[in-house]
Amino acid sequence: MTTKLILTHEVSGLGAAGDVVDVKDGYARNFLMPRGLATPWTKGGQRQLDQIRAARGKRAIASLEDAQALKATLESKPVVIAERAGENGRLFGAVASKEVAEGVKSAFDKDIDRRTVEFPAPIRALGEHKATVRLHDDIFANLLIQVVAAKGSAKA
Template sequence: MKVILLEDVKALGKKGDLVEVNNGYARNFILPKKLGVEATGKNINDLKLQKAHQDKVAAEQLAAAKALAEDLAEKSVEVKMKVGEGGKTFGAISTKEIAAAAKEQLDMELDKKKISVDEPIKSLGVHNVKIKLHPKVTATLKVKVSEM
C-alpha cells in the first residue's frame, strides 16, 4: 500500500514522503496513529500543491534574507565600552549588546543567537560581526566600539 507520511517516521521516511508499506503495517500502525494517509489521487494532488507552496514561501524568504543582508552590509552600530587607564578595556561586547544596539540604532530585530563573533570583542575600533539570516545567507554588520 502506498502512504503519504504526515510526520517523520523512524526508518521509513520524512514528512511528505510517498512510501510503499505492507497493508497490515499501514492499517494497524500508520493510519490509526495519523502518521500518514493513503495515497489516493486527491491526496497526491494535495501533496503536490503543498510542496509547491512551500517552495514558493522558501524562495520568498531567501530573497528577503538576501535583501536584508545587502542592507546590513552598508550599516553599522556603535557600542560603548568602559575603558580604564592606558586604553585597557573591561570585559567584552556580547551578542546581546550588539542585538540591543541594532534594535535601538537601526530599528532592526536581530536574534542574539544568530549573531556570531569569531573572537571576543575586547578592543576599541571597528569589528565585523556575522549574522546568520537564513541557512544560505550570512550578513556582515560593522560594530564600532567606542569609549564610554
C-alpha cells in the first residue's frame, strides 16, 4: 500500500519541499510524518503546498549565475571546524550539517541552508573530509572540510 504525502522539508532521494509523493505506508507513518518532513495529501493540503512553493521560491538562490559564483567561492578553500577529539583522533560524536553551515558562515560570510549539506559518510575523525552542498537544482558545490582538534581535547 502507498500513501500520498506532501513533503514539508527536503528529503534526500525523495524530493524537495512542496513535492507530492507516493511512499509506502510504513515509511510515511514511521519516518516522514513523526519527523515533520511530510503531511498527508488533502485538498486543503494543496493550498499549503502552494504556500511552501512560494516560500521556497523566495529562499532559493535567485539565478544560476549566483549559484555558480557561490560554488566557486565555497570550493576556493577548506572550511575549518574545531571539534573535541580523543587521543586517537576520533571525535566525540560527529560533525553535523549545522556545524558545516556555521563554518561556511564564518569562513566565507555566506549563508547556506544546513539542510542542503550532504555527507558521503558521517564525519567522526580529525582530518580532511568532503561534503556536498546543493545550491540549485543541478548545481552542487564540493566542500572540503578540515576537522581540527578543539582546545581542551586530548589531541590539542
